[in-house]
Amino acid sequence: xxxxxxxxxxxxxxxxxxxTLSCEQNLNHDAMYxxxxxxxxxxxxxxxxxxxxxxxxxxxxxxxxxxxEKKESFPLTVTSAxxxxxxxxxxxxxxxxxxxxNQPQHFGDGTRLSIL
Amino acid sequence: RKEVEQDPGPFNVPEGATxxxxxxxxxxxxxxxxxxxxxxxxxxxxxMSVYSSGNEDGRFTAQLxxxxxxxxLLIRDSKLSDSATYLCAVKGTALIFGKGxxxxxxx
Numbered sequence: 001x002x003x004x005x006x007x008x009x010x011x012x013x014x015x016x017x018x019x020t021l022s023c024e025q026n027l028n029h030d031a032m033y034x035x036x037x038x039x040x041x042x043x044x045x046x047x048x049x050x051x052x053x054x055x056x057x058x059x060x061x062x063x064x065x066x067x068x069e070k071k072e073s074f075p076l077t078v079t080s081a082x083x084x085x086x087x088x089x090x091x092x093x094x095x096x097x098x099x100x101x102n103q104p105q106h107f108g109d110g111t112r113l114s115i116l
Numbered sequence: 117r118k119e120v121e122q123d124p125g126p127f128n129v130p131e132g133a134t135x136x137x138x139x140x141x142x143x144x145x146x147x148x149x150x151x152x153x154x155x156x157x158x159x160x161x162x163x164m165s166v167y168s169s170g171n172e173d174g175r176f177t178a179q180l181x182x183x184x185x186x187x188x189l190l191i192r193d194s195k196l197s198d199s200a201t202y203l204c205a206v207k208g209t210a211l212i213f214g215k216g217x218x219x220x221x222x223x
Contacts, residue, residue: 033210042120042203042215043160050209058210090159092211102148105211107159 003027006091006108012116013078013085021076021111023091031096032074033105036060037088046089049074050096078113086114119143120206122214129221133194137217139204140186148207149180149187153200154216160203163189194221 004025013019023032031050035043045058049068063082068074074093078085089112092105122139129135141149149166164171166178166187177190187204201216 031210035213040124040215043211043213045210045212048210056209088157102165102207104148104150104162104165104205106162109159 004091004093004106004108006089006111008111009109011111011113013113014116016080018077018079019113021078021089021091021113023074023076023108024072025074025091025093025108026072027093027106028071029093029095029106030071031094031105032068033092033094034058034064034066034074034076035090035092037090043090046076088112119208119212120204120214122204122217124215124217126218126220129194129219131194131196131221131223133221134190134192135194135219136191137189137202137204137219138186139188139214140184141204141206141212142185143206143208144182144185146206146208149178150205150207150211151176151178151187151189152203152205152213154203155200160213163202191219194219196221196223 007022033048034046047066049055065077090110091108094105095103151163152160153163154160170179175192179188199221201218203216204214205211
């Protein structure tokens with residue numbers, strides 16, 4: 001089945017540790033996104049990528065890094081510089097361009113990150 | 117003014133009630149609008165897109181008012197299974213989300 005796969009579902013980070021969240025999609029979507037959601041809050045954009053080998057900072061990029069070496073994959077690294085990483089992380093993808101500019105984003109089922 | 121604002125609720129309604137949510141947005145150039153549903157501890161799922169002329173999907177009706185820069189979602193004949201958080205989203209480079217409105221439908 002086509003979809004977006006995030007792993008792991010739950011992740012624990014120790015002090016000073018970098019951790020990487022995986023996001024893979026087989027929908028052939030050009031654009032991919034990372035959001036963070038805190039309890040009782042909406043989704044805030046961390047990074048997005050509209051094409052392979054290119055990505056842009058969102059509203060809260062500090063303490064995070066991404067790469068987009070393949071169309072299917074958009075991993076997010078939460079670095080030790082992110083002092084409050086506990087949140088629900090959501091990856092999304094969408095088609096882009098032309099007649100598809102008004103298409104919605106579709107989400108993976110998320111990764112919950114906590115500090116040990 | 118925040119980019120996308122919603123009344124957080126909660127809205128507590130009995131089964132069978134009609135309930136309406138509004139969402140305002142600040143960027144008058146926005147072109148695409150959506151409503152998502154999010155269940156507790158789950159990812160948001162697309163409920164419906166919002167078209168300029170308004171659109172309906174079963175018990176759900178979405179409206180767009182460009183002059184006042186708001187979108188609305190009307191749910192008729194509420195079911196217990198409609199209990200969830202409803203997020204409005206406005207397309208910029210990426211989707212910008214409101215904080216969501218919580219709906220609780222009781223029997």
